[in-house]
Each structure stands twice: as structure tokens, then as C-alpha cells.
Amino acid sequence: MTTVADSGAPGVAGKVLLVTGATSGIGLQCARSLAEAGAKVILTGRRQDRVDAAAALLAGAGLDIEAHVLDVTVEADWLRAVAAAKSAFGRLDGILSNAGECVLAPIDQLDPASVQRQLKVNVVGTFLALKHGLPAVRESGGGQIVAVGSVAGLRPAANSTVYSASKAALVDLVRFGATEGAARQPSVQVFGVHPGMIAGEGAIEAFGAERAKAMQDAIAAQTPVGRIGLPEDVSRLVQWIFSNEASPCSGAQFVIDGGFSMR
Numbered sequence: 001m002t003t004v005a006d007s008g009a010p011g012v013a014g015k016v017l018l019v020t021g022a023t024s025g026i027g028l029q030c031a032r033s034l035a036e037a038g039a040k041v042i043l044t045g046r047r048q049d050r051v052d053a054a055a056a057l058l059a060g061a062g063l064d065i066e067a068h069v070l071d072v073t074v075e076a077d078w079l080r081a082v083a084a085a086k087s088a089f090g091r092l093d094g095i096l097s098n099a100g101e102c103v104l105a106p107i108d109q110l111d112p113a114s115v116q117r118q119l120k121v122n123v124v125g126t127f128l129a130l131k132h133g134l135p136a137v138r139e140s141g142g143g144q145i146v147a148v149g150s151v152a153g154l155r156p157a158a159n160s161t162v163y164s165a166s167k168a169a170l171v172d173l174v175r176f177g178a179t180e181g182a183a184r185q186p187s188v189q190v191f192g193v194h195p196g197m198i199a200g201e202g203a204i205e206a207f208g209a210e211r212a213k214a215m216q217d218a219i220a221a222q223t224p225v226g227r228i229g230l231p232e233d234v235s236r237l238v239q240w241i242f243s244n245e246a247s248p249c250s251g252a253q254f255v256i257d258g259g260f261s262m263r
Contacts, residue, residue: 012242013038015143016089018081020072020129021099023050025202026148026195028057029231030096030238035063037239042085044070046099072099072125078132091140094242097129098148101166102206104159115162122166123173130177134188142186144242147174148234149194151261154253167194171253178251189250191241196257197228224259 017034021027023045035041035058043058043065045051055067066088070081085092101121103114126147137143152160153167174192181188197203197219203212220228237256240246255261 011037011244012239014040015093015242016040016042016085016091016140017094017096017242018042018044018085018092018133019096019098020044020070020125021148022096023047023054024205025200026198026231026234027096027098028054029200030098030235031065032058032061032063033232033235033239034096034242035065039242040066040089042066042068042081042088044068044081046071072097072128073120075128075132078128082132082136086136092133092136093140093143094137095129095133095145096148096238096242097126097133097145099125100148100150102163104163104207106159107161110162118162118166122163123169126170126173130173130180130190134177134181137188138181138184138186142188144246145177145181145188145190146238146241147177147190147192149174149192149253151194151196151255151257154194154255155261174253175251182250187250189247191246191249191251192253193234193237193241194253194255194257195229195234196223196255196260198231198234199228200231219260222260222263223257224263227258229256229258 017039019027019031022031022043031041031043048069051067051069058065068081068084070077101118133145147170149170150167152164153171156164174190177190181190216228
């Protein structure tokens with residue numbers, strides 16, 4: 001039987017895609033864009049109230065999605081989410097592992113709890129996405145898993161010691177995930193997407209409105225394209241990756257920062 005994943009047709013229409021950290025920022029925009037392109041999207045987040053609000057927002061835009069609570073650090077939540085996708089649609093064609101945790105501070109001001117939280121969400125969360133995503137997507141005929149990292153994992157910056165380390169670990173998780181994904185057929189391609197500073201509510205939540213604007217203005221002034229990124233920039237890249245056109249690039253690490261990290 002021919003599946004959506006191996007039909008050879010480009011695009012995401014009809015694909016069943018699970019998005020973590022989808023209640024705001026990059027995750028919400030990706031969920032919206034994928035649904036608008038015809039994908040069957042399972043929107044997930046850690047908090048029920050935020051999941052409900054995001055689902056209502058997209059439903060108000062005429063988009064039909066599934067929504068579930070998923071704490072990416074809890075294995076039982078992954079089992080439920082994957083089972084829910086299969087129950088609703090009969091398969092799972094891909095995962096966007098977007099949930100992340102960021103605490104910026106000098107290393108001597110970080111407390112162990114915040115360190116452990118960043119490592120759990122950014123590293124363990126990505127590991128669990130691969131652990132449960134690889135067999136589920138392969139069983140559905142193959143597809144893609146996309147992990148959202150950060151340029152901080154490729155080029156550490158001041159006050160980002162643990163955050164950068166956690167996102168650097170994600171780079172190797174993608175590499176080894178791509179290797180395991182190609183080890184058996186149907187294959188599963190695994191990709192890393194590494195944004196720089198992205199405008200929107202995510203930055204405001206992390207740093208506060210005033211500090212976020214100051215940081216964004218400073219980074220934009222040093223960015224070759226003359227601006228910081230938008231959630232839509234990331235969603236367009238993610239949508240292309242989830243199309244079959246991206247298959248030859250498995251294991252690739254895509255940087256989307258307007259050239260900031262090259263300066």
C-alpha cells in the first residue's frame with residue numbers, strides 16, 4: 001500500500017504531524033502553517049489552558065486540528081500522544097520537536113533546578129521524541145522528525161552556558177537519530193533547525209518586553225540581512241523539510257539566523 005510518506009509527491013497535504021511546544025511562538029506558527037498547507041496537525045503543549053487557547057485560536061481561523069497535553073520530559077505523555085495520533089488518523093508521518101527551555105544567566109548565578117529543567121526539556125525531550133517517533137513514523141511508512149535547536153548550540157554566547165550545552169547536545173541527537181532512521185526501511189529522516197533571535201511572544205516571555213526589544217535591535221544591527229527572524233521564516237523551512245523534497249538532506253543542520261552566526 002502506498003502511503004503519504006512514500007508517494008513521491010512533494011508537500012505536506014494529508015500528512016499526520018505532531019508538534020510539541022505548539023502553544024506559542026515558533027511552534028504555534030508551524031502548527032498553523034502546516035495545517036493551512038493541508039497537514040493533519042496534532043498540537044501539543046505542557047499546560048492544558050495554553051493548549052486549549054492555541055487550539056481555539058487555530059479553530060477560529062478555520063483550521064481543523066487535534067490538541068493534546070504533552071510534557072516532553074514525561075515518557076507516559078509521549079506514549080499517549082503517539083497513541084492518540086494513531087487512533088485519530090491511523091498513522092504518524094512526522095514530529096516537530098520544538099518544546100524548549102531557556103534560562104540565561106552567568107554560570108555562578110544558575111541554580112541546579114534551572115539547569116536540570118533545561119537539560120530535561122531540551123535534551124531528554126528530544127531523546128524521547130526520537131525514541132517514540134522513530135518506530136511510530138517508520139511503522140507508518142517513513143517520514144521526518146525535525147528537532148528545533150538554536151544557534152546558541154553552534155556558537156555559544158555570554159550567559160548561555162547550560163542552554164548552549166543543551167542545544168549542542170541536540171545537534172548530535174539529530175546526527176545519531178538520522179543514522180538510526182536510515183538503518184532500516186522504511187527510512188525516517190531526522191533534521192535539526194537552529195534559529196537565531198526570533199521576534200514574537202517567545203522572546204518577550206523569556207526576557208521581558210523591554211529587554212527583548214533591546215536585544216532584538218542589537219542583533220538586527222549586526223545581522224547581514226538587516227533584521228531578526230520571524231516565526232514564519234522558521235515555519236516555511238519546516239514545511240519544506242516535512243515535504244518529500246527534503247529527504248536527501250537527512251541529518252542536516254539548518255541554520256536560520258540571517259547570517260548572524262557567520263559574522
